[in-house]
Amino acid sequence: MIIIGIDPGTARTGYGVIRKVKNRLKCLGYGIIETKPGFPPEQRLKKIHLELSKLLNRYKPKVLAVENIYFFKNLKTVIPVSEAKGVILLTAAKKKIKVWQLAPLEVKMGVCGYGRADKKQVARMIKEILKLKEIPKPDDAADGLAIAVCYAFKKPQRA
Secondary structure (H helix, E strand, C coil): CEEEEEECCCCEEEEEEEEEECCEEEEEEEEEEECCCCCCHHHHHHHHHHHHHHHHHHHCCCEEEEECCCCCCCHHHHHHHHHHHHHHHHHHHHCCCEEEEECHHHHHHHHHCCCCCCHHHHHHHHHHHCCCCCCCCCHHHHHHHHHHHHHHHCCCCCC
């Protein structure tokens, strides 16, 4: 089964794609969809949709796991990130791909065994779990992989 994990964002949407066969996980790819700050919001969202559509066509995942938005330190970012997440959900629905939503705490717990793990700990664990040569960068891509891995480890409840 192929799983794509998505860390939603307006400036950078991280993604990670893995294949699960029995209890083995293999990294197929990871990266970010980056938009320019000067672009109008609708153009940024359009780019996220188009780039994610290309990824879904390329990898043909069975499941799209996305991080749920629960808490933000900066209130100004919660609405744009929610808009990006809406575009992600719509893109998956248009491609008829199952969507699972995971809380950030659930992802950290699933990957590191500790719900308050920091980004560096998560990235190091992803490197080990997927037997990568180096820590995935940037953090958004590592988070995308972590979301996919968390889904693969335990099928979460549908949100």
